[in-house]
Amino acid sequence: MVAGNGVIEGMLFDLDGTLCNTHEANFESYSRALADFGISLDRPAFDAMIGLPASVFVPRFAPMLTETEVSRVLAVKAEYFTDALTLIQPNRPLIAFLRSIRAHHTTALVTTSRRVNATRVLGHIGISDQFDHLVFAEDVTKAKPDPEAYLLALDLCRLDPAKTIAFEDSPTGVAAAEAAGVRVVCVRCED
Numbered sequence: 219m220v221a222g223n224g225v226i227e228g229m230l231f232d233l234d235g236t237l238c239n240t241h242e243a244n245f246e247s248y249s250r251a252l253a254d255f256g257i258s259l260d261r262p263a264f265d266a267m268i269g270l271p272a273s274v275f276v277p278r279f280a281p282m283l284t285e286t287e288v289s290r291v292l293a294v295k296a297e298y299f300t301d302a303l304t305l306i307q308p309n310r311p312l313i314a315f316l317r318s319i320r321a322h323h324t325t326a327l328v329t330t331s332r333r334v335n336a337t338r339v340l341g342h343i344g345i346s347d348q349f350d351h352l353v354f355a356e357d358v359t360k361a362k363p364d365p366e367a368y369l370l371a372l373d374l375c376r377l378d379p380a381k382t383i384a385f386e387d388s389p390t391g392v393a394a395a396e397a398a399g400v401r402v403v404c405v406r407c408e409d
Contacts, residue, residue: 228377229319230368230395231349233329233336235268235387236405237309237316238343243302248272251295252280255287269388271330271361296334308343312385312405316348326351326371328384328395330361351375363390368398 234240249259257280267275272295276288283291316325326349329336333354340346351374358366372379379399386392387405395402 226323226381226383228324228326228372228375228382229316230326230328230371230375230382230384230400231312231316232384232386232388232391232405233327233331233339236385236391237312237327237345238339239307239309240305240339241265241268243299243305246302246305247295247298248276248279248291250298251291252276254294255280255283255291257283269330269362269390271355272332273355274361292332296332299335300338303338303342306339306342309405313343313345316345320348324375324377325349326353326375328353328367328371330355330367330391332356361390362388363393363397365394365397368395368400372398372400 231237234244245259245261245264248264252259259279263279267278272292276291277283280288280291319325327336327340331339331354333356336354337346351371353367353371353374355361358370360366368384372382382400384395384400384402385405386395386402392402392404
């Protein structure tokens, strides 16, 4: 695969909304977790938060919760998420593409999802072994749209941004990859 003045050596993939549609599973899990604290999750508000990490949007939904309670919501959500895995829809064409390029390209997952949830999703959709490196929410201090996660993936993979492509679905993800100097293919994961 050639782009611009060189051969593409690496491909970086977002998870939620890109490699699979986890929106319903996440909504179900967060709804249950917040309900445990007496908070009702508003669907349009949740939909508007696509691409933001939980550490940012949970306090927006529930500003009355302490930092400790927010951490507890995230832990309970992770437990409920296991029950919701059947709601996840894999992006079969993109996964087939990932498998087809895997032998000749360096690949990395770059997600704002927490490690516990993302590894469950990867296992559920059968692609845990398709990446040279994995970058999760816990691996960075600044979430997308900050480029930190993409810069870390580039460093771990020893990739030149000019010879790398990112696959993203959200404006925050696209902004993060572009700020790291990586070209982006915008993906829409259908239900």
